Amino acid sequence: MKQGYFGTLQDGRSTQWLEIENEKLRVRVSDYGATLVSLWLKDAQIDAVLGFDEVSGYQQSVKYMGAMIGRVANRIKDGQFTLDGHVYSLCRNDKGNTLHGGQEGFDAKLWTVSEQREDSLTLRLCSPAGEEGFPAEVTVTVTYALAGPRLSITTRAESTAATPISLTNHAYFTLSGPTPSLAEHWIQVDADEIGLLDPNGCTRPETMEVEGTVFDLRESKRIADVLKQHHSQLEIAGGLDHNYVLNGIGFRPVASLRQGGLTMRVLTDMPDMHVYTANFLNSNCGRGGAQYTPHCAVCFETQYYPNSVNDPSKISCILHPGETMEHCTAFEFDQEEQA
Template identity: 40%
Template sequence: MRRLVTILLAMLIGGGSVAAQELTKRSFGRTADGSEVDLYTLKNGRVEVEITNYGGRIVAVRVPDRSGRVEDIVLGYDSLAEYLSDRAYFGGIIGRYANRIARGRFTLDGVEYKLAQNDGENHLHGGIEGFDKKVWRAEEIKGKGEVGLRLSYVSRDGEEGYPGNLTVNVTYRLRADGGLVIDYEATTDKATVINLTNHAYFNLAGAGHGDVLGHEVMIAADRFTPVDRGLIPTGELRSVEGTPFDFRRPMRIGARIEARDEQLEFGRGYDHNFVLNGRSGTLRLAARVVEPRSGRVLEVYTTEPGIQFYTGNFLDGVRGKGGQAYQRRGAFCLEAQHFPDSPNKPNFPSTVLRPGQRYRQTTVYKFSVRK
């Protein structure tokens, strides 16, 4: 049964046009244990976003190109059943710790914690059943000029090997200016580590519409964190100057992705954390991507110290929406986060959260069109 909540927020945007904010909800199915899952659609007249409370996944983002043609620019699936068996983390909230932790272990306050080794010998994206595989409690929200969804989850002490009962809230807000805001908050009753992000895969030409090598990317980072063969950071903060990782000026993804470079060999392309310029904790422009043919533009703003740039190097043959096979490098990810393996790298920004503290992170995906 479809329930419609129409929020008549008379918002004057460009040219005096009026956009009504709209939020709809429908059943998306049930998990194996019988938990009900819903699919929420957020609209603002220009952008339409679908989010499910299974993993907090961004299922679709529909935006127009310069001629007004609307395409879904996010990779994913048509059904909950497909998401239940997903191994690509399509659109999911990633936690308790996004990215990799070396050898699946870290020491905190003199105690060693052992985690799942689900990426070779390393720990990846929260383990076997990370936050992207949990059913979150959902609450519809509204505000002046925006419509949204607040998702809540309690990760119990010991879940996936992490210490502390962690209470997490993630709020998605679709603004009238085309910005999808993601606010993350968390508290704990015991010292733990935390690193949250979203793992949306974008192709601004349209999901499944070829590779993204022609997309032009700018990343506001003077340095990046080089990795070893297991994609674990070495601890170095290396200058991008003179390397294929220099995106300080717009550069096509495909311009240097096949360059002779050890780091590109390790990642089979770009799969690296960039050290963002500016002060961590302040919302600032981290990246801008332009798809020249359609004119679609994605800007990423974040309060985080880093952003993982991934070019879909392991996508080859993954079947998604409409049964189409997503090709290798058929999407890119820009995952705002703390650095990989920070619990084992004292020189990296800390990811420790203690009782009485509050974890906060904000990332904005802003969609527009270049004429």
């Protein structure tokens, strides 16, 4: 079990990185944002996620990268919701909407390390009632655990009163090595419908069947071929930035990313997943000085349907006192033998 200094926050607090490892993977996580900093694939000899060499990159360059997102991932329309007859007003930090928990979500918090083993790591965060306008005190843990070529991310949340919760990890994945690019990547997502975007990027209640559209990823497609298509929904977002309503229930395979002989499979028990092709990514200070540009990586943000707190027709994201909300998302890698 290794750990080390990861830099100092703007308010003077120190951060650290912590490392877990097995025969297939080596994973580095920071206590700042419970952030997935590095996912090293030993067989392929590449890092499968984008990241920074120290915490300043996450604070000043690319917000959310690799971080745990909460209390509610994605956008809450108009920054408000009604729960048990009370209207809650939140910080509107994205075109009039609340994005990824507000001005200072879980991604910008310093988490507490509660357990570290050779192949697993658990971090804990307590969010007080009223933080960012949300009701109830919420206690959250996230566990990163390795089993062979699989990294599992398990979240647990408990609350003192009813409150919306939709946690996700915002890692940017690429299988191309030190010079990130999606040029030769293929993507597959097991979903028959997507949520449509409004002009401000908020997911509307209406869904669209993917059959016959550029968004149909049920069979593997080259990402570059998807992004060059003309569709009003692609133009709103500058690429894929859409919620896929996942098929099936329970913990199941829902997506894959492939380049050459290397495949990453995504498994989850969440009902939805936001697929984002890094349309606005722009940083010159990535890991080892790498340049991160639009469409050089892709996010698989498993979640509840965006803005579901305002839509009773969607699966509820409300956590009640006395309950534990637990979800797991995993990323599993397979390297084909080269002839």
